[in-house]
Amino acid sequence: MMTFAFVRRTTGAMILGLVLATASALPSFAATIVTVNGTPISDVQVDQRLRLFNMEGNKTGRKGATDQLITEAIQMTEAKRLGINVSNAQVDEALLQIARNLKVSQDRLIEMLGQGGVSSDTLKDRLRAAIAWNAIAEAAVVPNVQISDLELDQQAAARLADYQGFDYILKEIVFVGAGASGRTAQANQYRSNFTGCDGAVQLSLSYTDAAVVDIGRRHATQLPEAMAKELAGMNVGGITKPRVVEAGVSMLAICEKTQAQDLTFMKDEVRAEVGSGNMEKEAAAYLENLRKNAKIIYN
Known part of the structure; x- marks a missing residue:
């Protein structure tokens, strides 16, 4: 409906x-x-x-x-x-x-x-x-x-930017707690030592209140624009800059990245x-x- x-x-x-x-x-x-x-x-x-x-x-x-x-x-x-x-x-x-x-x-x-x-x-x-x-x-x-499916497909495809043509499997690394400046410094240190998703959990054990969360598969169109643009310029094994979030400080790590056009979420936006x-x-x-x-x- x-x-x-x-x-x-x-x-x-x-x-x-x-x-x-x-x-x-x-x-x-x-x-x-x-x-x-x-x-x-x-x-x-x-x-x-x-x-x-x-x-x-x-x-x-x-x-x-x-x-x-x-x-x-x-x-x-x-x-x-x-x-x-x-x-x-x-x-x-x-x-x-x-x-x-x-x-x-x-x-x-x-x-x-x-x-x-x-x-x-x-x-x-x-x-x-x-x-x-x-x-x-x-x-x-x-x-x-x-609204015809053809119209939705055409308008959604026209809106799709280059940085939105990727599919990812992601992990989120969260440095939990207040004190954004201190936590950001630790997150940057983690980032400089990060070598890939396989070692993400082990590396997090070196820090207090650091958690690794499996985000799973996400298409670029599901992500905020700034995040999608940053991830588009990175390869597998890359990790984003720390961002202050409600829980503390967050980073996203790319475990897999493939080129894929998915209009599903863009079509929902166009449909609305x-x-x-x-x-x-x-x-x-x-x-x-x-x-x-x-x-x-x-x-």
Whole structure:
């Protein structure tokens, strides 16, 4: 099943990036200014959205607020048509996630919204629409996004650099512990005495808290760019310069090295990028079609 970063990114942008929202329970005197597929949008809702825009720094004004509410009404209509229901539990979890990302409590989040004149129900309404649209995209848009294997192969091959044309069997030598300067000096000493993978463990016994880990087979496309470039310029029996890592100081030793083109990991990267681009276009076209066919009546 193909998944696309776009879907996650769109949801994150709607749910995590905008701590703001649509309309809460509205007073009985609210005047309807537009009806979308039978769903009324009131002047109070637009006023609420304008307040949210002020919190966001959104400068599109009342028209932008109205358009955004219309879009969400259209999305909720489509969700209903497809049988997509967003539970209160899903909305509550999304609200809690926003609070976590802001590093505040949920009560504090609601208080912040209140200070801007926005009720928690307003935020929950927007979250509900965002979650619904994400489900619509997965159900109705993703299946229409096609990426051929030929296209993936061509784009992946075009991206492959010379230093990424190797397959390795690697060992990692780690000098464990804090004190990077002291450990780096010992690692450099180890490196100067290193004669190949066969003697890696025996050599490590001369040092305190030095470990040799079998990394196994790795293709260059699986490695960080800087590491892949360094390894590409070395022969079997070579060992990289010490690098400070979380555990201490690390080096990689080449036990085997063969020339090999492996597009697997590059194709995964291309698939995500191309899929995201295609997904964006398909989702935009899908929404535009919904808008064209929506019954929008301005009062």
